[in-house]
Amino acid sequence: MNKRLIILLVSIIILVALIGFSIRSRDQLTWPEQFIKDTTGWVQTLVSRPAHYVAGFIDNVRDLQNTYEENKELKSKVQNLAMLEAEVQGLQKEKDELSAVLKEKKSLSDYEPMNATVFRRNSDRWNELLTINKGSRNGVKKNMAVMTSSGLIGKIKSVSSGTATVQLLSSEDPTNRISAVIQGDKKKKLSTVFGLVVDYDKESKQLIMQWTEEQEPKKVKVEKGQFVTTSGMGGVFPKGLLIGKVVKVEPVEDGLTKKAYIEPAAQFYYIEHVMIVKTPGQQVEEEDGL
Incomplete structure:
Protein backbone atom coordinates (compact mmCIF):
# COMPACT_ATOMS: atom_id res chain seq x y z
CA MET A 1 0.00 0.00 0.00
CA ASN A 2 2.88 2.34 0.76
CA LYS A 3 4.38 1.67 -2.68
CA ARG A 4 1.07 2.34 -4.42
CA LEU A 5 0.59 5.53 -2.46
CA ILE A 6 4.09 6.71 -3.33
CA ILE A 7 3.52 5.93 -7.06
CA LEU A 8 0.21 7.81 -7.01
CA LEU A 9 1.79 10.87 -5.38
CA VAL A 10 4.69 10.86 -7.84
CA SER A 11 2.25 10.58 -10.76
CA ILE A 12 0.24 13.52 -9.46
CA ILE A 13 3.40 15.60 -9.07
CA ILE A 14 4.51 14.76 -12.63
CA LEU A 15 1.04 15.57 -14.02
CA VAL A 16 0.93 18.92 -12.24
CA ALA A 17 4.42 19.69 -13.51
CA LEU A 18 3.41 18.86 -17.11
CA ILE A 19 0.29 21.01 -16.86
CA GLY A 20 2.29 23.90 -15.49
CA PHE A 21 4.90 23.44 -18.19
CA SER A 22 2.28 23.41 -20.96
CA ILE A 23 0.36 26.49 -19.80
CA ARG A 24 3.31 28.73 -19.19
CA SER A 25 4.21 31.37 -21.73
CA ARG A 26 6.73 30.00 -24.27
CA ASP A 27 8.34 31.39 -27.36
CA GLN A 28 8.85 28.00 -29.00
CA LEU A 29 6.90 24.77 -29.14
CA THR A 30 8.36 21.44 -28.20
CA TRP A 31 9.22 19.07 -31.04
CA PRO A 32 6.21 16.76 -30.32
CA GLU A 33 3.90 19.77 -30.45
CA GLN A 34 5.54 21.01 -33.63
CA PHE A 35 5.25 17.54 -35.20
CA ILE A 36 1.57 17.20 -34.30
CA LYS A 37 0.76 20.75 -35.45
CA ASP A 38 2.60 20.36 -38.78
CA THR A 39 1.03 16.97 -39.44
CA THR A 40 -2.45 18.28 -38.65
CA GLY A 41 -1.94 21.33 -40.89
CA TRP A 42 -0.71 19.17 -43.80
CA VAL A 43 -3.70 16.82 -43.49
CA GLN A 44 -6.10 19.77 -43.36
CA THR A 45 -4.51 21.30 -46.47
CA LEU A 46 -4.66 17.97 -48.29
CA VAL A 47 -8.37 17.62 -47.53
CA SER A 48 -9.41 21.25 -47.90
CA ARG A 49 -7.95 21.86 -51.38
CA PRO A 50 -10.13 19.24 -53.18
CA ALA A 51 -13.10 20.33 -51.09
CA HIS A 52 -12.59 23.97 -52.10
CA TYR A 53 -12.12 22.92 -55.74
CA VAL A 54 -15.38 20.94 -55.76
CA ALA A 55 -17.24 23.75 -54.01
CA GLY A 56 -15.83 26.29 -56.48
CA PHE A 57 -16.82 24.08 -59.44
CA ILE A 58 -20.40 23.79 -58.14
CA ASP A 59 -20.56 27.58 -57.66
CA ASN A 60 -19.30 28.11 -61.23
CA VAL A 61 -21.95 25.76 -62.61
CA ARG A 62 -24.63 27.64 -60.69
CA ASP A 63 -23.27 30.95 -61.97
CA LEU A 64 -23.39 29.63 -65.56
CA GLN A 65 -27.00 28.52 -65.10
CA ASN A 66 -27.92 31.91 -63.67
CA THR A 67 -26.07 33.67 -66.51
CA TYR A 68 -27.94 31.61 -69.11
CA GLU A 69 -31.32 32.46 -67.59
CA GLU A 70 -30.40 36.14 -67.28
CA ASN A 71 -29.17 36.20 -70.90
CA LYS A 72 -32.41 34.59 -72.07
CA GLU A 73 -34.45 37.15 -70.16
CA LEU A 74 -32.34 40.04 -71.48
CA LYS A 75 -32.81 38.90 -75.10
CA SER A 76 -36.54 38.89 -74.58
CA LYS A 77 -36.40 42.38 -73.06
CA VAL A 78 -34.25 43.68 -75.97
CA GLN A 79 -36.83 42.45 -78.50
CA ASN A 80 -39.64 44.08 -76.56
CA LEU A 81 -37.58 47.27 -76.21
CA ALA A 82 -37.21 47.58 -79.99
CA MET A 83 -40.98 47.29 -80.42
CA LEU A 84 -41.62 49.81 -77.67
CA GLU A 85 -39.11 52.27 -79.10
CA ALA A 86 -40.72 52.09 -82.54
CA GLU A 87 -44.17 52.40 -81.01
CA VAL A 88 -43.14 55.44 -78.95
CA GLN A 89 -41.76 57.20 -82.03
CA GLY A 90 -44.95 56.47 -83.95
CA LEU A 91 -47.22 57.54 -81.09
CA GLN A 92 -45.29 60.77 -80.55
CA LYS A 93 -45.69 61.72 -84.18
CA GLU A 94 -49.35 60.73 -84.08
CA LYS A 95 -49.88 62.80 -80.95
CA ASP A 96 -48.49 65.88 -82.70
CA GLU A 97 -50.80 65.32 -85.65
CA LEU A 98 -53.89 64.65 -83.51
CA SER A 99 -53.32 67.74 -81.40
CA ALA A 100 -54.02 69.80 -84.51
CA VAL A 101 -57.24 67.91 -85.24
CA LEU A 102 -59.37 67.93 -82.07
CA LYS A 103 -62.26 66.06 -83.68
CA GLU A 104 -60.09 62.98 -84.34
CA LYS A 105 -61.47 60.17 -82.15
CA LYS A 106 -59.82 56.97 -83.36
CA SER A 107 -56.24 56.24 -84.27
CA LEU A 108 -55.00 54.10 -87.14
CA SER A 109 -52.71 52.40 -84.64
CA ASP A 110 -55.63 51.06 -82.55
CA TYR A 111 -56.06 47.32 -82.96
CA GLU A 112 -57.29 44.22 -81.20
CA PRO A 113 -54.80 41.31 -81.00
CA MET A 114 -56.13 37.76 -81.25
CA ASN A 115 -53.80 34.99 -80.07
CA ALA A 116 -53.36 31.85 -82.19
CA THR A 117 -51.08 28.82 -82.38
CA VAL A 118 -49.23 27.47 -85.40
CA PHE A 119 -50.02 23.79 -85.91
CA ARG A 120 -48.87 23.08 -89.47
CA ARG A 121 -46.14 24.15 -91.90
CA ASN A 122 -45.44 22.69 -95.31
CA SER A 123 -41.78 21.63 -95.60
CA ASP A 124 -41.78 22.55 -99.33
CA ARG A 125 -43.01 26.08 -98.57
CA TRP A 126 -41.58 26.53 -95.07
CA ASN A 127 -40.58 30.17 -95.66
CA GLU A 128 -43.87 31.09 -97.33
CA LEU A 129 -46.92 29.67 -95.52
CA LEU A 130 -48.06 28.42 -92.13
CA THR A 131 -51.44 27.35 -90.73
CA ILE A 132 -52.95 28.58 -87.46
CA ASN A 133 -55.80 27.29 -85.29
CA LYS A 134 -58.16 30.28 -85.67
CA GLY A 135 -60.63 30.80 -88.53
CA SER A 136 -63.71 32.66 -89.69
CA ARG A 137 -65.79 31.59 -86.69
CA ASN A 138 -63.25 33.44 -84.53
CA GLY A 139 -63.56 36.60 -86.64
CA VAL A 140 -60.46 36.03 -88.78
CA LYS A 141 -60.62 37.53 -92.28
CA LYS A 142 -58.40 37.55 -95.34
CA ASN A 143 -55.57 40.14 -95.38
CA MET A 144 -55.51 40.70 -91.61
CA ALA A 145 -52.01 41.37 -90.31
CA VAL A 146 -50.22 38.64 -88.33
CA MET A 147 -47.32 39.25 -85.96
CA THR A 148 -45.30 37.77 -83.10
CA SER A 149 -44.11 39.53 -79.96
CA SER A 150 -41.09 40.73 -81.97
CA GLY A 151 -42.84 42.23 -84.99
CA LEU A 152 -44.88 41.72 -88.18
CA ILE A 153 -44.51 38.35 -89.95
CA GLY A 154 -47.21 38.41 -92.64
CA LYS A 155 -50.93 38.44 -93.41
CA ILE A 156 -53.90 36.10 -93.60
CA LYS A 157 -53.98 34.56 -97.09
CA SER A 158 -57.02 32.30 -96.81
CA VAL A 159 -59.58 31.39 -94.14
CA SER A 160 -61.70 28.35 -93.33
CA SER A 161 -64.13 27.88 -90.45
CA GLY A 162 -61.56 26.76 -87.86
CA THR A 163 -58.17 27.51 -89.46
CA ALA A 164 -56.37 30.16 -91.48
CA THR A 165 -53.30 30.22 -93.72
CA VAL A 166 -50.69 32.93 -93.09
CA ASN A 176 -47.23 40.28 -101.24
CA ARG A 177 -46.63 44.00 -100.64
CA ILE A 178 -46.82 46.01 -97.43
CA SER A 179 -47.40 49.77 -97.20
CA ALA A 180 -44.58 50.91 -94.90
CA VAL A 181 -42.84 53.98 -93.53
CA ILE A 182 -39.28 54.60 -92.46
CA GLN A 183 -39.67 56.62 -89.29
CA GLY A 184 -37.80 59.90 -89.20
CA ASP A 185 -36.23 61.73 -86.31
CA LYS A 186 -36.18 65.55 -86.32
CA LYS A 187 -33.49 65.72 -83.66
CA LYS A 188 -31.14 63.56 -85.73
CA LYS A 189 -32.35 65.20 -88.99
CA LEU A 190 -33.55 61.84 -90.36
CA SER A 191 -36.42 61.99 -92.86
CA THR A 192 -39.70 60.06 -92.85
CA VAL A 193 -40.10 58.07 -96.08
CA PHE A 194 -43.20 56.20 -97.28
CA GLY A 195 -42.93 53.22 -99.60
CA LEU A 196 -43.70 49.53 -100.14
CA VAL A 197 -42.03 46.39 -98.84
CA VAL A 198 -41.90 44.52 -102.14
CA ASP A 199 -39.46 41.62 -101.81
CA TYR A 200 -37.37 39.35 -99.58
CA ASP A 201 -33.70 38.58 -100.20
CA LYS A 202 -33.10 34.93 -99.25
CA GLU A 203 -29.32 35.26 -99.19
CA SER A 204 -29.15 38.16 -96.75
CA LYS A 205 -32.53 37.26 -95.13
CA GLN A 206 -33.57 40.89 -95.42
CA LEU A 207 -36.74 42.60 -96.64
CA ILE A 208 -36.53 45.13 -99.48
CA MET A 209 -38.48 48.39 -99.37
CA GLN A 210 -38.76 50.71 -102.39
CA TRP A 211 -39.93 54.27 -102.95
CA THR A 212 -39.83 56.74 -105.83
CA GLU A 213 -38.44 60.28 -105.98
CA GLU A 214 -42.01 61.61 -105.77
CA GLN A 215 -42.41 59.90 -102.39
CA GLU A 216 -39.03 61.16 -101.20
CA PRO A 217 -38.79 64.43 -99.25
CA LYS A 218 -36.21 66.97 -100.36
CA LYS A 219 -32.70 66.33 -99.08
CA VAL A 220 -33.81 62.96 -97.74
CA LYS A 221 -31.53 61.29 -95.25
CA VAL A 222 -32.11 57.65 -94.38
CA GLU A 223 -29.54 55.91 -92.22
CA LYS A 224 -28.84 52.47 -90.83
CA GLY A 225 -30.86 51.71 -87.72
CA GLN A 226 -34.03 53.67 -88.54
CA PHE A 227 -37.23 51.82 -87.65
CA VAL A 228 -39.61 50.62 -90.37
CA THR A 229 -43.30 50.19 -89.49
CA THR A 230 -46.58 49.76 -91.29
CA SER A 231 -47.89 53.12 -92.50
CA GLY A 232 -51.62 52.41 -92.21
CA MET A 233 -52.06 53.87 -95.71
CA GLY A 234 -52.95 50.57 -97.37
CA GLY A 235 -56.37 50.47 -95.77
CA VAL A 236 -55.83 47.01 -94.27
CA PHE A 237 -52.94 46.95 -91.82
CA PRO A 238 -53.11 49.26 -88.79
CA LYS A 239 -50.45 51.89 -88.41
CA GLY A 240 -47.30 51.36 -86.36
CA LEU A 241 -46.69 47.59 -86.53
CA LEU A 242 -42.94 47.05 -86.33
CA ILE A 243 -41.41 45.52 -89.47
CA GLY A 244 -37.69 45.96 -88.81
CA LYS A 245 -34.68 48.27 -89.04
CA VAL A 246 -32.88 49.76 -92.03
CA VAL A 247 -29.57 48.05 -92.80
CA LYS A 248 -28.54 49.97 -95.93
CA VAL A 249 -29.97 52.19 -98.69
CA GLU A 250 -29.03 52.16 -102.36
CA PRO A 251 -30.48 53.43 -105.67
CA VAL A 252 -32.26 51.15 -108.13
CA GLU A 253 -30.90 50.79 -111.68
CA ASP A 254 -33.65 52.95 -113.22
CA GLY A 255 -32.33 55.93 -111.26
CA LEU A 256 -35.85 56.98 -110.25
CA THR A 257 -36.30 54.59 -107.37
CA LYS A 258 -34.44 53.88 -104.17
CA LYS A 259 -34.51 50.78 -102.03
CA ALA A 260 -33.65 49.98 -98.44
CA TYR A 261 -32.61 46.62 -97.07
CA ILE A 262 -34.44 45.92 -93.82
CA GLU A 263 -33.50 43.48 -91.10
CA PRO A 264 -36.83 41.93 -89.98
CA ALA A 265 -37.76 42.45 -86.34
CA ALA A 266 -39.26 38.95 -86.20
CA GLN A 267 -37.63 35.76 -87.42
CA PHE A 268 -39.61 33.61 -89.88
CA TYR A 269 -38.07 30.17 -89.37
CA TYR A 270 -39.32 29.11 -85.93
CA ILE A 271 -42.79 30.42 -85.15
CA GLU A 272 -45.05 28.81 -82.55
CA HIS A 273 -47.45 31.48 -81.32
CA VAL A 274 -48.80 34.47 -83.27
CA MET A 275 -51.18 37.41 -82.89
CA ILE A 276 -53.81 38.23 -85.51
CA VAL A 277 -54.25 41.99 -85.68
CA LYS A 278 -57.77 43.33 -86.09
CA THR A 279 -58.65 47.01 -86.19
CA PRO A 280 -61.94 47.83 -84.43
CA GLY A 281 -64.70 48.01 -87.05
CA GLN A 282 -62.29 46.85 -89.74
CA GLN A 283 -63.78 45.73 -93.02
CA VAL A 284 -60.99 43.80 -94.72
CA GLU A 285 -61.12 44.02 -98.48
CA GLU A 286 -60.37 41.05 -100.66
CA GLU A 287 -57.32 42.58 -102.32
CA ASP A 288 -53.58 42.07 -102.48
CA GLY A 289 -52.33 45.63 -102.11
CA LEU A 290 -51.69 46.57 -98.50
Missing part, protein backbone atom coordinates in the same frame (compact mmCIF):
# COMPACT_ATOMS: atom_id res chain seq x y z
CA GLN A 167 -48.51 34.21 -95.90
CA LEU A 168 -45.12 35.24 -94.50
CA LEU A 169 -43.20 38.36 -95.51
CA SER A 170 -40.47 35.99 -96.73
CA SER A 171 -42.82 34.62 -99.41
CA GLU A 172 -41.76 34.87 -103.07
CA ASP A 173 -45.24 36.06 -104.09
CA PRO A 174 -44.71 39.38 -106.00
CA THR A 175 -48.16 40.62 -104.91
Whole structure:
Protein backbone atom coordinates (compact mmCIF):
# COMPACT_ATOMS: atom_id res chain seq x y z
CA MET A 1 0.00 0.00 0.00
CA ASN A 2 2.88 2.34 0.76
CA LYS A 3 4.38 1.67 -2.68
CA ARG A 4 1.07 2.34 -4.42
CA LEU A 5 0.59 5.53 -2.46
CA ILE A 6 4.09 6.71 -3.33
CA ILE A 7 3.52 5.93 -7.06
CA LEU A 8 0.21 7.81 -7.01
CA LEU A 9 1.79 10.87 -5.38
CA VAL A 10 4.69 10.86 -7.84
CA SER A 11 2.25 10.58 -10.76
CA ILE A 12 0.24 13.52 -9.46
CA ILE A 13 3.40 15.60 -9.07
CA ILE A 14 4.51 14.76 -12.63
CA LEU A 15 1.04 15.57 -14.02
CA VAL A 16 0.93 18.92 -12.24
CA ALA A 17 4.42 19.69 -13.51
CA LEU A 18 3.41 18.86 -17.11
CA ILE A 19 0.29 21.01 -16.86
CA GLY A 20 2.29 23.90 -15.49
CA PHE A 21 4.90 23.44 -18.19
CA SER A 22 2.28 23.41 -20.96
CA ILE A 23 0.36 26.49 -19.80
CA ARG A 24 3.31 28.73 -19.19
CA SER A 25 4.21 31.37 -21.73
CA ARG A 26 6.73 30.00 -24.27
CA ASP A 27 8.34 31.39 -27.36
CA GLN A 28 8.85 28.00 -29.00
CA LEU A 29 6.90 24.77 -29.14
CA THR A 30 8.36 21.44 -28.20
CA TRP A 31 9.22 19.07 -31.04
CA PRO A 32 6.21 16.76 -30.32
CA GLU A 33 3.90 19.77 -30.45
CA GLN A 34 5.54 21.01 -33.63
CA PHE A 35 5.25 17.54 -35.20
CA ILE A 36 1.57 17.20 -34.30
CA LYS A 37 0.76 20.75 -35.45
CA ASP A 38 2.60 20.36 -38.78
CA THR A 39 1.03 16.97 -39.44
CA THR A 40 -2.45 18.28 -38.65
CA GLY A 41 -1.94 21.33 -40.89
CA TRP A 42 -0.71 19.17 -43.80
CA VAL A 43 -3.70 16.82 -43.49
CA GLN A 44 -6.10 19.77 -43.36
CA THR A 45 -4.51 21.30 -46.47
CA LEU A 46 -4.66 17.97 -48.29
CA VAL A 47 -8.37 17.62 -47.53
CA SER A 48 -9.41 21.25 -47.90
CA ARG A 49 -7.95 21.86 -51.38
CA PRO A 50 -10.13 19.24 -53.18
CA ALA A 51 -13.10 20.33 -51.09
CA HIS A 52 -12.59 23.97 -52.10
CA TYR A 53 -12.12 22.92 -55.74
CA VAL A 54 -15.38 20.94 -55.76
CA ALA A 55 -17.24 23.75 -54.01
CA GLY A 56 -15.83 26.29 -56.48
CA PHE A 57 -16.82 24.08 -59.44
CA ILE A 58 -20.40 23.79 -58.14
CA ASP A 59 -20.56 27.58 -57.66
CA ASN A 60 -19.30 28.11 -61.23
CA VAL A 61 -21.95 25.76 -62.61
CA ARG A 62 -24.63 27.64 -60.69
CA ASP A 63 -23.27 30.95 -61.97
CA LEU A 64 -23.39 29.63 -65.56
CA GLN A 65 -27.00 28.52 -65.10
CA ASN A 66 -27.92 31.91 -63.67
CA THR A 67 -26.07 33.67 -66.51
CA TYR A 68 -27.94 31.61 -69.11
CA GLU A 69 -31.32 32.46 -67.59
CA GLU A 70 -30.40 36.14 -67.28
CA ASN A 71 -29.17 36.20 -70.90
CA LYS A 72 -32.41 34.59 -72.07
CA GLU A 73 -34.45 37.15 -70.16
CA LEU A 74 -32.34 40.04 -71.48
CA LYS A 75 -32.81 38.90 -75.10
CA SER A 76 -36.54 38.89 -74.58
CA LYS A 77 -36.40 42.38 -73.06
CA VAL A 78 -34.25 43.68 -75.97
CA GLN A 79 -36.83 42.45 -78.50
CA ASN A 80 -39.64 44.08 -76.56
CA LEU A 81 -37.58 47.27 -76.21
CA ALA A 82 -37.21 47.58 -79.99
CA MET A 83 -40.98 47.29 -80.42
CA LEU A 84 -41.62 49.81 -77.67
CA GLU A 85 -39.11 52.27 -79.10
CA ALA A 86 -40.72 52.09 -82.54
CA GLU A 87 -44.17 52.40 -81.01
CA VAL A 88 -43.14 55.44 -78.95
CA GLN A 89 -41.76 57.20 -82.03
CA GLY A 90 -44.95 56.47 -83.95
CA LEU A 91 -47.22 57.54 -81.09
CA GLN A 92 -45.29 60.77 -80.55
CA LYS A 93 -45.69 61.72 -84.18
CA GLU A 94 -49.35 60.73 -84.08
CA LYS A 95 -49.88 62.80 -80.95
CA ASP A 96 -48.49 65.88 -82.70
CA GLU A 97 -50.80 65.32 -85.65
CA LEU A 98 -53.89 64.65 -83.51
CA SER A 99 -53.32 67.74 -81.40
CA ALA A 100 -54.02 69.80 -84.51
CA VAL A 101 -57.24 67.91 -85.24
CA LEU A 102 -59.37 67.93 -82.07
CA LYS A 103 -62.26 66.06 -83.68
CA GLU A 104 -60.09 62.98 -84.34
CA LYS A 105 -61.47 60.17 -82.15
CA LYS A 106 -59.82 56.97 -83.36
CA SER A 107 -56.24 56.24 -84.27
CA LEU A 108 -55.00 54.10 -87.14
CA SER A 109 -52.71 52.40 -84.64
CA ASP A 110 -55.63 51.06 -82.55
CA TYR A 111 -56.06 47.32 -82.96
CA GLU A 112 -57.29 44.22 -81.20
CA PRO A 113 -54.80 41.31 -81.00
CA MET A 114 -56.13 37.76 -81.25
CA ASN A 115 -53.80 34.99 -80.07
CA ALA A 116 -53.36 31.85 -82.19
CA THR A 117 -51.08 28.82 -82.38
CA VAL A 118 -49.23 27.47 -85.40
CA PHE A 119 -50.02 23.79 -85.91
CA ARG A 120 -48.87 23.08 -89.47
CA ARG A 121 -46.14 24.15 -91.90
CA ASN A 122 -45.44 22.69 -95.31
CA SER A 123 -41.78 21.63 -95.60
CA ASP A 124 -41.78 22.55 -99.33
CA ARG A 125 -43.01 26.08 -98.57
CA TRP A 126 -41.58 26.53 -95.07
CA ASN A 127 -40.58 30.17 -95.66
CA GLU A 128 -43.87 31.09 -97.33
CA LEU A 129 -46.92 29.67 -95.52
CA LEU A 130 -48.06 28.42 -92.13
CA THR A 131 -51.44 27.35 -90.73
CA ILE A 132 -52.95 28.58 -87.46
CA ASN A 133 -55.80 27.29 -85.29
CA LYS A 134 -58.16 30.28 -85.67
CA GLY A 135 -60.63 30.80 -88.53
CA SER A 136 -63.71 32.66 -89.69
CA ARG A 137 -65.79 31.59 -86.69
CA ASN A 138 -63.25 33.44 -84.53
CA GLY A 139 -63.56 36.60 -86.64
CA VAL A 140 -60.46 36.03 -88.78
CA LYS A 141 -60.62 37.53 -92.28
CA LYS A 142 -58.40 37.55 -95.34
CA ASN A 143 -55.57 40.14 -95.38
CA MET A 144 -55.51 40.70 -91.61
CA ALA A 145 -52.01 41.37 -90.31
CA VAL A 146 -50.22 38.64 -88.33
CA MET A 147 -47.32 39.25 -85.96
CA THR A 148 -45.30 37.77 -83.10
CA SER A 149 -44.11 39.53 -79.96
CA SER A 150 -41.09 40.73 -81.97
CA GLY A 151 -42.84 42.23 -84.99
CA LEU A 152 -44.88 41.72 -88.18
CA ILE A 153 -44.51 38.35 -89.95
CA GLY A 154 -47.21 38.41 -92.64
CA LYS A 155 -50.93 38.44 -93.41
CA ILE A 156 -53.90 36.10 -93.60
CA LYS A 157 -53.98 34.56 -97.09
CA SER A 158 -57.02 32.30 -96.81
CA VAL A 159 -59.58 31.39 -94.14
CA SER A 160 -61.70 28.35 -93.33
CA SER A 161 -64.13 27.88 -90.45
CA GLY A 162 -61.56 26.76 -87.86
CA THR A 163 -58.17 27.51 -89.46
CA ALA A 164 -56.37 30.16 -91.48
CA THR A 165 -53.30 30.22 -93.72
CA VAL A 166 -50.69 32.93 -93.09
CA GLN A 167 -48.51 34.21 -95.90
CA LEU A 168 -45.12 35.24 -94.50
CA LEU A 169 -43.20 38.36 -95.51
CA SER A 170 -40.47 35.99 -96.73
CA SER A 171 -42.82 34.62 -99.41
CA GLU A 172 -41.76 34.87 -103.07
CA ASP A 173 -45.24 36.06 -104.09
CA PRO A 174 -44.71 39.38 -106.00
CA THR A 175 -48.16 40.62 -104.91
CA ASN A 176 -47.23 40.28 -101.24
CA ARG A 177 -46.63 44.00 -100.64
CA ILE A 178 -46.82 46.01 -97.43
CA SER A 179 -47.40 49.77 -97.20
CA ALA A 180 -44.58 50.91 -94.90
CA VAL A 181 -42.84 53.98 -93.53
CA ILE A 182 -39.28 54.60 -92.46
CA GLN A 183 -39.67 56.62 -89.29
CA GLY A 184 -37.80 59.90 -89.20
CA ASP A 185 -36.23 61.73 -86.31
CA LYS A 186 -36.18 65.55 -86.32
CA LYS A 187 -33.49 65.72 -83.66
CA LYS A 188 -31.14 63.56 -85.73
CA LYS A 189 -32.35 65.20 -88.99
CA LEU A 190 -33.55 61.84 -90.36
CA SER A 191 -36.42 61.99 -92.86
CA THR A 192 -39.70 60.06 -92.85
CA VAL A 193 -40.10 58.07 -96.08
CA PHE A 194 -43.20 56.20 -97.28
CA GLY A 195 -42.93 53.22 -99.60
CA LEU A 196 -43.70 49.53 -100.14
CA VAL A 197 -42.03 46.39 -98.84
CA VAL A 198 -41.90 44.52 -102.14
CA ASP A 199 -39.46 41.62 -101.81
CA TYR A 200 -37.37 39.35 -99.58
CA ASP A 201 -33.70 38.58 -100.20
CA LYS A 202 -33.10 34.93 -99.25
CA GLU A 203 -29.32 35.26 -99.19
CA SER A 204 -29.15 38.16 -96.75
CA LYS A 205 -32.53 37.26 -95.13
CA GLN A 206 -33.57 40.89 -95.42
CA LEU A 207 -36.74 42.60 -96.64
CA ILE A 208 -36.53 45.13 -99.48
CA MET A 209 -38.48 48.39 -99.37
CA GLN A 210 -38.76 50.71 -102.39
CA TRP A 211 -39.93 54.27 -102.95
CA THR A 212 -39.83 56.74 -105.83
CA GLU A 213 -38.44 60.28 -105.98
CA GLU A 214 -42.01 61.61 -105.77
CA GLN A 215 -42.41 59.90 -102.39
CA GLU A 216 -39.03 61.16 -101.20
CA PRO A 217 -38.79 64.43 -99.25
CA LYS A 218 -36.21 66.97 -100.36
CA LYS A 219 -32.70 66.33 -99.08
CA VAL A 220 -33.81 62.96 -97.74
CA LYS A 221 -31.53 61.29 -95.25
CA VAL A 222 -32.11 57.65 -94.38
CA GLU A 223 -29.54 55.91 -92.22
CA LYS A 224 -28.84 52.47 -90.83
CA GLY A 225 -30.86 51.71 -87.72
CA GLN A 226 -34.03 53.67 -88.54
CA PHE A 227 -37.23 51.82 -87.65
CA VAL A 228 -39.61 50.62 -90.37
CA THR A 229 -43.30 50.19 -89.49
CA THR A 230 -46.58 49.76 -91.29
CA SER A 231 -47.89 53.12 -92.50
CA GLY A 232 -51.62 52.41 -92.21
CA MET A 233 -52.06 53.87 -95.71
CA GLY A 234 -52.95 50.57 -97.37
CA GLY A 235 -56.37 50.47 -95.77
CA VAL A 236 -55.83 47.01 -94.27
CA PHE A 237 -52.94 46.95 -91.82
CA PRO A 238 -53.11 49.26 -88.79
CA LYS A 239 -50.45 51.89 -88.41
CA GLY A 240 -47.30 51.36 -86.36
CA LEU A 241 -46.69 47.59 -86.53
CA LEU A 242 -42.94 47.05 -86.33
CA ILE A 243 -41.41 45.52 -89.47
CA GLY A 244 -37.69 45.96 -88.81
CA LYS A 245 -34.68 48.27 -89.04
CA VAL A 246 -32.88 49.76 -92.03
CA VAL A 247 -29.57 48.05 -92.80
CA LYS A 248 -28.54 49.97 -95.93
CA VAL A 249 -29.97 52.19 -98.69
CA GLU A 250 -29.03 52.16 -102.36
CA PRO A 251 -30.48 53.43 -105.67
CA VAL A 252 -32.26 51.15 -108.13
CA GLU A 253 -30.90 50.79 -111.68
CA ASP A 254 -33.65 52.95 -113.22
CA GLY A 255 -32.33 55.93 -111.26
CA LEU A 256 -35.85 56.98 -110.25
CA THR A 257 -36.30 54.59 -107.37
CA LYS A 258 -34.44 53.88 -104.17
CA LYS A 259 -34.51 50.78 -102.03
CA ALA A 260 -33.65 49.98 -98.44
CA TYR A 261 -32.61 46.62 -97.07
CA ILE A 262 -34.44 45.92 -93.82
CA GLU A 263 -33.50 43.48 -91.10
CA PRO A 264 -36.83 41.93 -89.98
CA ALA A 265 -37.76 42.45 -86.34
CA ALA A 266 -39.26 38.95 -86.20
CA GLN A 267 -37.63 35.76 -87.42
CA PHE A 268 -39.61 33.61 -89.88
CA TYR A 269 -38.07 30.17 -89.37
CA TYR A 270 -39.32 29.11 -85.93
CA ILE A 271 -42.79 30.42 -85.15
CA GLU A 272 -45.05 28.81 -82.55
CA HIS A 273 -47.45 31.48 -81.32
CA VAL A 274 -48.80 34.47 -83.27
CA MET A 275 -51.18 37.41 -82.89
CA ILE A 276 -53.81 38.23 -85.51
CA VAL A 277 -54.25 41.99 -85.68
CA LYS A 278 -57.77 43.33 -86.09
CA THR A 279 -58.65 47.01 -86.19
CA PRO A 280 -61.94 47.83 -84.43
CA GLY A 281 -64.70 48.01 -87.05
CA GLN A 282 -62.29 46.85 -89.74
CA GLN A 283 -63.78 45.73 -93.02
CA VAL A 284 -60.99 43.80 -94.72
CA GLU A 285 -61.12 44.02 -98.48
CA GLU A 286 -60.37 41.05 -100.66
CA GLU A 287 -57.32 42.58 -102.32
CA ASP A 288 -53.58 42.07 -102.48
CA GLY A 289 -52.33 45.63 -102.11
CA LEU A 290 -51.69 46.57 -98.50
